[in-house]
Structures are given as structure tokens and as C-alpha cells.
Amino acid sequence: MIELKDVAYARLGTPDLEDAESFATSCLGLQVAKRSGKALHLRSDNRAHTLCYYNGDPSEQTLGFEIADKDKLSSAATTLESIGHPVHVGTDSDCAVRKVKAFIGFKDPSGNSIELVVRPERLGRRYFPTRDAGITGFSHVGLNSTNPRRDEAFWTKVCNARVSDRIGDIALMRVNAIHHTVALAPAAGPGIQHINHQVQSNDDVLRSYYHLSEQRVPIVFGPGRHPTSGARFLYFKGPDGMVFEYSVGVDEIEDEATHRPRQFGFEPSSLCMWGSKSQRMAR
Ligand SMILES: O=C/C=C/C(C(=O)O)=C(/O)C(=O)O
Ligand SMILES: [Fe+2]
Secondary structure (H helix, E strand, O other): OEOOOEEEEEEEEEOOHHHHHHHHHHHHOOEEEEEOOOEEEEEOOOEOOOEEEEEOOOOOEEEEEEEOOHHHHHHHHHHHHHOOOOOEEOOHHHHHHHOOOEEEEEEOOOOOEEEEEEOOOEOOOOOOOOOOOOEEEEEEEEEEEOOHHHHHHHHHHHEOOEEEEEEOOEEEEEOOOEOOOEEEEEOOOOOEEEEEEEEOOHHHHHHHHHHHHHOOOOEEEEEEEOOOOOOEEEEEEOHHHOEEEEEEOOOEOOOOOOOOOEEEOOOHHHHOOOOOOOOOOOO
């Protein structure tokens, strides 16, 4: 079993790094950790980076997950190869770019690019953005799935994810106490469906709603409240169509041993208990 500890970072190709930087700093509220002609590393919490934009095609989207150590990394590689997921080992220079000690990359059953990383760097310096969006950290992703039942089996049987809730057949899965780290999203092909950052308070969600609306950032869902995790949320569109979410108040699963996934109907009220309608979410 591959034991994921947490989601570590997202890497997104973009044709326009300048536009990505302007959005990430003035709209989303991340801090530039490092900028080169080819890549932009951004912080959202005490980690060295949690989002990287690099010169590339926007269809290139990769998610990194932290695992415990190098031994666990090599057994993960063996497991993945044995079930038909070819693995590549990150070079020293690729590790340096990601600020990790080691990593492997592979494709999940839907073709999503996944990296498993060991010892992602943290910094002593605080995350200190130029826009105060109230972000407390990178927390979860929506991940495209061409077959949610098959992909739930991959994430829960090959990896250690546990289903916290389902909407229809779509699983919201945790790898630690937080309600979900990966939410599957039915789609025709691979990709990251949305990138979530937690914020401190309801005020932050609503303040951002007005700030982003004024900046003419397309709001695609919310403000609203998810009945699944209980979180208050706002979804909006960034560069190359990527959807970002702020949310606050995501439940934690108190008793790992006794938690049973709840089944929600596949209908709008399962996505928002206040009545907000999604303009873009496939779910
Ligand atoms: O559409 C349902 C979304 C549920 C949640 C939640 O319960 O917090 C998400 O954050 C999500 O998957 O985006
Ligand atoms: Fe979300």
C-alpha cells in the first residue's frame, strides 16, 4: 500500500508566466518564492513552494504527494510497476527544482501525472504574501477522472486514501484527518479540476468575492457552503482556465476507525446547501 501523507504541490504549464505571476500575487494571494525566466515558484504556507508555473503547455498538469521516506518510495515504485504503471525516477536537477530529496513520477489510471516526493522543503521564514487573502495553506485538489469507480479503487486500494463522502459515485477522499485531499471529478480526460487553498475565516471568503469580482476574475461557483465537508467556499478562474477554490471550515474526521462515508445524491443541493449554482464544475 502506498501511504500518501499529504498533497505537496501542483505544477502547471503556461504560455504566459507574467500573467500567471500577476494572477497568483494580486488575485490569488500567493507569495513568490523564486522566479526565473522559465518558472515561478509560489508559497501558500510554511512549505518552500506549493504551486509552480513553468513555461509549457497548459495541458501539462502534475500533482505531487508527500510520502514518508526513500524506502517507501522504492516500494511504491515496485508496486506501481507491478500493476502496469511505468515509473520514472526524478533526476537530481528535477529534485532540486522541486526542493525535494527524491521523487518518482507515474500516470494514474485516468492518465493524470502524479509525483510521489520525499522530504519536501519547509522554510523558517513565514509565508508573507503581498495580498492578504487570509490563506492558511494549499489543502486539496479536484482531480479529473475518466472512470470514478475505477479511480476510487486505485486511490483507496493501491494507495491509502479513504472515502469520506460520495456525491453519486464520486468520491471525496482523505489521506490524513482532513475531510478530503483528492476529490474525483468526472471528465473526458486527465487534468486538475480545481486547486484549493484554505483561508482563515468566512470574512476572507466574502472579502475575496468582492475583491476578485472587482478585478474581473470570473467567479464560477459560490459564495456557498458544501454539505459534504461543511466548508464555506468560493471558486474562480485563473490563467489558462484553471479553477481555484478558497474554503474555510473543512471538517476533520475525528474517528478514523468508525467513520462511514455518507452518500449524497448527485444533485445541486449536494454541492451547495445555500443554493449557489456551479457554472463550471462537472459535478
Ligand atoms: O461539489 C462538492 C464539493 C465538495 C467539497 C467539499 O466538501 O469541501 C470540495 O471542496 C470539493 O470537492 O471541491
Ligand atoms: Fe474543493
